Amino acid sequence: MANKIAVEKAKSSKIEDVDFDNLSFGSVYSDHMLVCDYKDGEWKSPKVVPYQPITLDPSAKIFHYGQSIFEGMKAYKDENGKVWLFRPLENFKRLNKSAQRLAIPEIPESYFMDGLNTLIQLESDWIPQNPGSSLYIRPFVFASGNGFHASPADEYKFIIACAPSGAYFSGKVKVLIEETYSRAANGGVGYAKAGGNYAGQFYPTQLAAEKGYQQVIWTDDNTHEFIEEAGAMNVFVRINDTLMTAPTSDRILDGITRKSILDIAKDEGIETEVRKISVHELVEAAENGSLKEMFGAGTAAVVSPISGFGYHGKDYDLPDLEESYASLLKQRITDIQYNRAEDKFGWRHQVI
Numbered sequence: 001m002a003n004k005i006a007v008e009k010a011k012s013s014k015i016e017d018v019d020f021d022n023l024s025f026g027s028v029y030s031d032h033m034l035v036c037d038y039k040d041g042e043w044k045s046p047k048v049v050p051y052q053p054i055t056l057d058p059s060a061k062i063f064h065y066g067q068s069i070f071e072g073m074k075a076y077k078d079e080n081g082k083v084w085l086f087r088p089l090e091n092f093k094r095l096n097k098s099a100q101r102l103a104i105p106e107i108p109e110s111y112f113m114d115g116l117n118t119l120i121q122l123e124s125d126w127i128p129q130n131p132g133s134s135l136y137i138r139p140f141v142f143a144s145g146n147g148f149h150a151s152p153a154d155e156y157k158f159i160i161a162c163a164p165s166g167a168y169f170s171g172k173v174k175v176l177i178e179e180t181y182s183r184a185a186n187g188g189v190g191y192a193k194a195g196g197n198y199a200g201q202f203y204p205t206q207l208a209a210e211k212g213y214q215q216v217i218w219t220d221d222n223t224h225e226f227i228e229e230a231g232a233m234n235v236f237v238r239i240n241d242t243l244m245t246a247p248t249s250d251r252i253l254d255g256i257t258r259k260s261i262l263d264i265a266k267d268e269g270i271e272t273e274v275r276k277i278s279v280h281e282l283v284e285a286a287e288n289g290s291l292k293e294m295f296g297a298g299t300a301a302v303v304s305p306i307s308g309f310g311y312h313g314k315d316y317d318l319p320d321l322e323e324s325y326a327s328l329l330k331q332r333i334t335d336i337q338y339n340r341a342e343d344k345f346g347w348r349h350q351v352i
């Protein structure tokens, strides 16, 4: 039986102030959040409280040593008002994988799952129903314990906050293949959803933005010869009719969208390959016309087609396909997420 989560309701709702027809991504927040504190060697009971600021001591270790991890998920409302999550247990497991790598105490499964269900039930009015919109859910954990000593904190906070959101990208994405900077290294924290992984991307991404690119495609830190993933997405490449993506490693986030897209593609009879993809091969395929499409995949980005890539001072444009794998696979995954199609993989989780 699910644990009962204590709920303290907000005195009033902010929902009337929200323009649900013009939602950007992740910039307005719902009325409540889940909060759970780690103290005295254990996670205390989680509770749902009104969304509110947090007070921290300036010596809190999050500020100094960056012990911070997060997840990204979405709640979807179907046309009958039923509410769904997509593979939530995968996010729970990945949060604890990240926790282990950052020396953060792991969260009990029932605290995550029951807390999430209670929060989303309470916030169901905040789930937008406009096409392409959903309630973005951000579970995160950080070191709230104090001290300048460079060692793990003795106190942490686990919070889940929600933001009704529209699309992450407004159109096709132009990417730059990175030749100088690296996102992650062997033996590092690249596979974890650690806040610092994103901070480290901002400067190279700013440099790319100045040249007109929205995302960087990271390459392996050793040779910069093989593509890995983008800032907030795993990357897929279609050469002729084969769909390929890089294998996960300790440098790459094991994306839930990525593995779902691979399963759906196989189910569609599309030939898939999980293997190293060299920049050389990509450039050659772009030049001889066999590079048909590229797209990113992630919870926030869903399936985002790539319009072209820059490499070594040159731009390579991708064709505009009428029947792309990106649109087929996006349709199939969102039909499952929004309960518009049969869920043969058993990925949907009903909240209400």
Ligand code: PLP
Pocket: 072, 229, 230, 231, 232, 233, 234, 253, 254, 255, 256, 257, 258, 297, 298, 299, 300
């Ligand atoms: N890679 C990175 C660096 C990301 O931030 C994300 C987003 O979560 C992904 C890949 C895609 O992962 P998922 O599909 O689980 O959201």
Ligand code: COI
Pocket: 071, 072, 073, 198, 231, 232, 298, 299, 300, 301
């Ligand atoms: C997500 O897709 O949920 C992510 O975490 C991407 C994020 C960096 C916006």
